[in-house]
Amino acid sequence: MKFSNLKLIEPILQAISNKGYETPTKIQEEAIPQILKRNDILGIAQTGTGKTGAFAIPIIQLIYRIDGNKIKKPPIRALIITPTRELAIQIDENIKEYNQYTKLRHTVIFGGVGKEPQIKALNRGVQILVATPGRLLDLIDMGHINLDDIKIFVLDEADRMLDMGFIHSIRKLIQILPQKRQTLFFSATMPNHIIDLSKKMLTEPKRIEIARKSSVAESIKQYVYYTNREEKANLLNYILKDKSNDQVLVFVRTKHGADRLVKKLKRMNHKADSIHGNKSQQRRQATLKNFKAEKTQVLVATDIAARGIDISKLKYVINYDIPNLPETYVHRIGRSGRAGEKGMAISISEPEENIYIKAIEKLTKKSIKLIEGHPFPQTTKPMTAKEKKEWNKEKQARKREFLKQMRNKKNRR
Numbered sequence: 001m002k003f004s005n006l007k008l009i010e011p012i013l014q015a016i017s018n019k020g021y022e023t024p025t026k027i028q029e030e031a032i033p034q035i036l037k038r039n040d041i042l043g044i045a046q047t048g049t050g051k052t053g054a055f056a057i058p059i060i061q062l063i064y065r066i067d068g069n070k071i072k073k074p075p076i077r078a079l080i081i082t083p084t085r086e087l088a089i090q091i092d093e094n095i096k097e098y099n100q101y102t103k104l105r106h107t108v109i110f111g112g113v114g115k116e117p118q119i120k121a122l123n124r125g126v127q128i129l130v131a132t133p134g135r136l137l138d139l140i141d142m143g144h145i146n147l148d149d150i151k152i153f154v155l156d157e158a159d160r161m162l163d164m165g166f167i168h169s170i171r172k173l174i175q176i177l178p179q180k181r182q183t184l185f186f187s188a189t190m191p192n193h194i195i196d197l198s199k200k201m202l203t204e205p206k207r208i209e210i211a212r213k214s215s216v217a218e219s220i221k222q223y224v225y226y227t228n229r230e231e232k233a234n235l236l237n238y239i240l241k242d243k244s245n246d247q248v249l250v251f252v253r254t255k256h257g258a259d260r261l262v263k264k265l266k267r268m269n270h271k272a273d274s275i276h277g278n279k280s281q282q283r284r285q286a287t288l289k290n291f292k293a294e295k296t297q298v299l300v301a302t303d304i305a306a307r308g309i310d311i312s313k314l315k316y317v318i319n320y321d322i323p324n325l326p327e328t329y330v331h332r333i334g335r336s337g338r339a340g341e342k343g344m345a346i347s348i349s350e351p352e353e354n355i356y357i358k359a360i361e362k363l364t365k366k367s368i369k370l371i372e373g374h375p376f377p378q379t380t381k382p383m384t385a386k387e388k389k390e391w392n393k394e395k396q397a398r399k400r401e402f403l404k405q406m407r408n409k410k411n412r413r
Helices: 010-018 025-036 051-069 085-098 116-123 133-141 158-163 167-176 194-202 229-242 255-267 281-292 327-334 350-362 384-412
Strands: 041-044 079-083 106-109 126-132 152-155 182-187 206-209 218-226 248-251 274-277 298-301 315-319 345-349
Touching: 010 051, 010 079, 010 085, 025 041, 025 051, 025 206, 041 051, 051 079, 051 085, 051 126, 051 152, 051 182, 085 106, 085 126, 085 281, 106 116, 106 133, 116 133, 126 133, 126 182, 158 167, 158 182, 158 194, 167 194, 182 281, 194 281, 229 255, 229 345, 255 274, 255 298, 274 281, 281 298, 315 327, 327 345, 327 350, 345 350
Parallel strands: 041 182, 041 206, 079 126, 079 152, 106 126, 152 182, 218 345, 248 298, 248 315, 274 298, 315 345
Antiparallel strands: none
16 A cells, blocks of 8 residues: 555645655554545554554645635634644644645644744634644634634544543533534543543544554564662663664653753763753753754653654653553653654663553563663662652652542543
């Protein structure tokens, strides 16, 4: 199967060819024809499978057939909702590439930056709008966005959307949107509350399931190093020296932990930077741009970036802190091995985190290969007073994360 077999118009095929793509991914192969037939879609696919192209390509074609590119001030025809700023920007960038010859008008809006440039773009007319929920509802309330002409609504990363507490925003949007519309619903995992939401939004949807629930791409090799807390930074340095010519995405649990680790890495002569919610949107975009341009070797990130970083050739993801939610692990390592590329996920586990490794293996139904014989093996010696203080801080952070998850689940009910 090639893109030329999917009944796509020539301007889109040319744009796809410019990106060097000939063969669609599995979800693109199955979703694009169904979307072009105007069916609702329930798409279940792990990160890195080409999901954005699966909905962006047919949306451009459908709207091009409705409007062309000659309307002076076109209405919003397609609305794409996504949970994070980084992911919204990524989707808009993909639309720009696929749209280069059809020249439909599109823009992206998100919080954390000034509203005026976004309002000016909206006032010029937009056919495809990518948005995060908060800024979208804010500009709707201010009268700058009208959704009456929406033909296609996309809810991307639905599970992450609800985990971040956006259920009330989604319910409000559903009430505002036209009832007669095409809805595309995509999620990496499909727990019961996501299934319940999809039933309220979709009409006789075509279900497209590319991967097992909470599965890891076959192209990603997984490894774990067991060590002690005080040796984690030294072990990371040891691993990075072996990968000195490669870019590495490192995940930590907290914002302050990210900044502390960057300072340590810089002292170890690594080109490192961090990305997390305490940084301004402009700073986060600049950091991500430097990483993509290979000016930074190591990017230390909190989970806000777990689904918002799209670097097609990124090979290495390292879990410096093991997540206490195994689904988070799946989302993190999905940043590597994208669209069939080879990837490598490395976890650095201290004694208190070993139980999380077991939970991950249980969820993914895969054993993570243990790396032995390294210079910083795990021992059972007791923590020092300083280490215990640091551990208690991390424990409180985990408790807050757990309570937030419980509140979100309560709100969903």
